[in-house]
Amino acid sequence: MSADLGPAVTQLIADRGLLTRTSTAERVAAILRERIAQGSFPPGSRLSEERIGQALGISRNTLREAFRLLTHERLLVHRLNRGTFVRVLTAADIADIYRVRQVVECAAVRSHGMTPRPLDQVEAAVDEGRRAAEAGAWADCGTANIHFHQAIAGLAGSERLDDMMRGVLAELRLAFHVMDDPRRFHEPYLTRNRELVTALASGDTAGAEQMLGFYLEDSRRQLAEAYPDGAGLPG
Template sequence: MAIGAKGAKSRSGGPSERAEGAERAGGAEVTDAAEHSRGSGLAAGLEADRALLGRTSTAERVADILRDRIAEGFFPPGTRLSEDSVGGALGVSRNTLREAFRLLTHERLLVHELNRGVFVRVLTVDDLNDIYRVRRLVECAAVRGLGEPPYAVEAVEAAVLAGERAAQDRAWQDLSTANIRFHQAIVSLAGSPRADELMRGVLAELRLVFHIMADPRRFHAPYLVRNRQILEVLQGGDAVEAERLLASYLDDSQGQLADAYGRKMSRR
């Protein structure tokens, strides 16, 4: 009987143990209430941001469209982007369009001039040199880090074929676009979404540089042959040679564009 009583006492606990249990339970209730209150506040804050999120997402989509158009040569340097015409064509609000303009201004594709509006940037020789500095850092590194062959060069091949078709059709703007796509595909070999995003902006800026060339056919056609050569070397599994060819390619391209800029500046 004493053993049973002792067991029952042990199971139920003494007065101090019951008090501690009640205190712990009360503390848990307080904690739960505090967490619930904090969670409700956070949810309310996020709900208040919902409209902002939707507007920002739309602005980013508009920025993507305009960036692609710039990369395709649709908007030459110095073009004024009218809020009414661009916003009306895309069916977006003035606020959304202004946010998209702000994003592209941050990417150095557009420039806002007080009391005049928003314009596609006209790049300088310093811009050109910096673009090629970044291209060497990213494109050559993408090829250097390929690892063991075979390499997934389908997108690279598609860009080369698109360029060759454009040349046959004498569609020089399309040839320029295919060249941009070739270099995007080179970077995509790294499998890095961040590198891809970086190069989309850099290559859109590069397209603004291309407008300096008076004869796009003479500028782009020789590089089409070099694109094919780099593709075939990658298909053969020789990343070292592909990087060497790419580095030489970038040196020559930069030199031609810098010479064209120099001639233009000297005529001013």
Template sequence: MVIVDSTSAGLEADRGLIGRTSTAHRVADVLRTRIAEGYFLPGVRLSEHDIVNALGVSRNTLREAFRLLTHERLLSHELNRGVFVRVLSLEDVVDIYRVRKVVECAAVRPITSRPPGIGRVARAVADGDQAAQRERWQDLGTANIHFHQAIAALGGSERMNELMQGIFAELRLVFHVMADPRRFHERYLVRNHEILELLEAGDGAAAERSLADYLDYAEKQLVDAYSERKASIAVE
């Protein structure tokens, strides 16, 4: 009697995917980070040739990374035209903020003492201060995203952290709609300081209230900007 190990049966054919897929995930991580840091603008076509040469990977690996990021709604594939950074819609903005309010507010709500991950939150605020002093507004936007990533991480869930990586990369694509990045980002640096102080004091309830108000206001600003852009395009 031959006993077949069902956990390994048929996997030999998939052996070749292991190295390629792991590399594709690493490439996707690089591109996702670049999107989150504002290097790739919405609507930009991504050159396979340039990225393959820059990262030293195969076209198949890059195309797998493109597929992963398309599934995350960061890229879009247009037949016979190529792969583009997505231009997000007003509905995308509303949905992103719906997720953010659930995740970020839940992460700070139960806090009653200085949380272990507060150092990461503080570093993001300090990076924001430094970017503002140097008038590097794109860097300030990146620091702001890092602040909220650190807030979400206070929830202690690796699954949630993975979800929020994609959400924050999408958020960066939303930020590009703001005509004046300084005016948009600078005001939230003050709010980041306030929330940091509340968390350091262990007042999660107050931090949640402040964060909820913060997210409501930011969503309204972005929704208004999208509506104005849509009206402007209609007039043209």
């Protein structure tokens, strides 16, 4: 698979300001993880050490350490004598990602019923999706949906879960690339996201959890049906 990553690498130049002289591989990994979650680097793309390192103004060793971190998170894969690539998920990956999502997101909604937390970030993600849809920017709508579910997981109030879900949801974003019609896939979930927020805001935690359970199962089924048989690269 080959893709023109020029625009994605150019975006990284703007990210250079997020780094400091004491920047670490973890910060670089966080930037790349977010770009993957935004859909900038599609599955199967080869990541050029030279171009990305220059864009971020970092050393090759720092970048390689960041690549190693993201490989551990299953976002990248290193191929001997070929380089580092954005991972192509398998159907089994999709199933496992949704197992994690069912456990974490539904538990986060339940915890909100016991210890309510502000819904600002959840509502902001809903508004982000609405604006993207109004602009016809369906890839951005997918990014907004990732932000929505990160905010749902955030209702648990756990930094460790937040860190884990950033990786899981960035991995999920790689699966969105198989959808031939992103509008048809994402548009119905804009309404469902709003319904979830309404239920949470009204205190109907049980109803929100039930809605979320059906929602995740519908999303999993759609991706599983769209995923090509045998998709994915070994490793």
